[in-house]
Amino acid sequence: MEKGLKLTDILVTIIIALIFGVIYKLWGPLYGVVATLGLHLEQLIYGMWFIAAVVAYLIIRKPGVALLAEVAAAQGEFIFGGEWGVATLIFGIGQGLAAELIFAAFRYKRYDMLIASLAGVAAAFASIGIDFYYGYIGDLALWNLLILFGTRIAGAILISGIFAHLLVQALEKTGVTNLVRPATKEDYQALG
Amino acid sequence: MPMDFSYKETWLHKINPSLKLLIMILLFIHLLMIHNTNILINYMIGMIVLYLFFTGHPWKRLLVISIPFLLIFLTSSTSMIFFGKGEITWAKWGLVHITEESFFRGLHLGFRGISFAVLGIVFALTTRPVYLFYSLMQQFKMKPKYAYSFMAAIRLIPLMIEEMQTLHYALQVRGVQGERGVKGFYKKIKSYSIPLLSQSIRRAYRIAVAMEAKRFSNRGNRTYFYQLGFSKFDVIFLCYLLVIIPLSYVTATHFPYFSITDVRYGS
Structure with missing residues (x-):
């Protein structure tokens, strides 16, 4: 057995990631339009930018997939000419690492909605951390900063937690996830 | 997406893609350390020159692509202008509190956003993804x-x-x-x-x-259809940056646009 991710895992992860990369790219202008409404309403849809890591992990369920997916999606957004340029890559690495850490903390054994939401929240924290340097958000008025925190985290739970989980659940019904997931204990029992 | 995406090859296309990516990342980190709007504006102009004259894409396309830049400027700057910290009040309506500091900080964020956007779009317009990944395999030993x-x-x-x-x-x-x-x-x-x-x-x-x-494997000693190396165009790119960046510092010191030299709160 080859160590780490196999070619199949990588290819599937990257395809999923690039689909989200296209969505990430289209999300940019939408985010911009919502942002003009003011008061950080746009932060509610920010969570979409964490979804690749969660969805890819929930589908493939292997270590390293979340980080690879988030970086690949960010790379996709970058090479399709995303509005934030290289910044996307840096955010992608941070968010992917954060989500990966959550999955690793549970030893890659849990695939439920709660873990998906936790990973989303972790990614949100990573993005907020980078934003302290990138967006000087520490210099916002405190009440405003708290709204930003709250809405971004709420958006992360809604989109990259709950929605991502529902999406993968629906995908499981198509049977396609069995192609790429590692064999489980039940599979071996079914054989015996 | 427009079907016709023809363009002229310029020297920016011929830079080694890995090197270009690495430089973009270094420029990103450097840009995050610039807190002086005067320097940032000059820097941004330097990048816009690359975008306008050296990507080899037709004017009309460049114009269409640049529409979101304005949006980027607005989204990056407005919340900081309206809700940022500051002492010298310019205007106050309800929750909105515009101060001199927050205004310039917002402006700075807007210019920063545009600089990243321009750099990113220059990269995207002048780099073929296939070359990028071939180059990453050859120069950075990507698996x-x-x-x-x-x-x-x-x-x-x-x-x-x-x-x-x-x-x-x-x-x-x-x-x-x-x-x-x-x-x-x-x-x-x-x-x-x-x-x-x-x-x-x-x-x-x-x-x-x-x-x-078909025996695709991970061994290191494989052959490549495209061989990518370094050329004089890499040197030209580096020289361009080595002129533009110091120049933006010098002109910012001698001919500043604004008197504020650090937009962070409390400095």
């Missing part, structure tokens, strides 16, 4: 299984877009009516994303199996 996965995935995107179009027609022909509200929106997303994702995963799986069947 072939990652690089080829990326290249295969990029090739599949037009197929997916076509599939989406087919899905759209199929739903139309069957008279599927969209419901209103959040539930309807969710249903609509589901009816597109599930078939798209499942088909893509199946396709990716088949491709991976086929690649392995």
Whole structure:
């Protein structure tokens, strides 16, 4: 057995990631339009930018997939000419690492909605951390900063937690996830 | 996406893609350390010159692409202008509190956003993804299984877009009516994303199996169809930056646009 991710895992992860990369790219202008409404309403849809890591992990369920997916999606957004340029890559690495850490903390054994939401929240924290340097958000008025925190985290739970989980659940019904997931204990029992 | 995407090759296209990416990342980090708007504006102009004159794309396309830049400027700057910390009040309506400091900080963020956007778009317009991944394998020793996965995935995107179009027609022909509200929106997303994702995963799986069947392997001593190295254009690019960056510092010191030299709060 080859160590780490196999070619199949990588290819599937990257395809999923690039689909989200296209969505990430289209999300940019939408985010911009919502942002003009003011008061950080746009932060509610920010969570979409964490979804690749969660969805890819929930589908493939292997270590390293979340980080690879988030970086690949960010790379996709970058090479399709995303509005934030290289910044996307840096955010992608941070968010992917954060989500990966959550999955690793549970030893890659849990695939439920709660873990998906936790990973989303972790990614949100990573993005907020980078934003302290990138967006000087520490210099916002405190009440405003708290709204930003709250809405971004709420958006992360809604989109990259709950929605991502529902999406993968629906995908499981198509049977396609069995192609790429590692064999489980039940599979071996079914054989015996 | 416009079907005709022809362009002239310029020296920016001929820079080693890995080097270009590395420099972009270094410039990003450097830009984060600039807190003086005067320097940033000069820097930004230097990058815009690359965008306007050296990408080799026609004017009309450049103009269309640059529309979102304005939006980037607004989204990056408005919340800081309206809600940022500051002492010297310019205006106050309810929650909105514009101060001199927050205004300039917002402006700075707007220019920063544009600088990143321009750098990113210059990279995207002048780099063929295939060359980028070949170069990453050769110069940065990226593992072939990652690089080829990326290249295969990029090739599949037009197929997916076509599939989406087919899905759209199929739903139309069957008279599927969209419901209103959040539930309807969710249903609509589901009816597109599930078939798209499942088909893509199946396709990716088949491709991976086929690649392995044809003895695609991870050994380091493979040969490459495209050989990418370094050239004089890399030197030209470096020289351009080595002129523009010090120049933006010097002109900012001698001919400043604003008197504020650090936009961070409390400095």
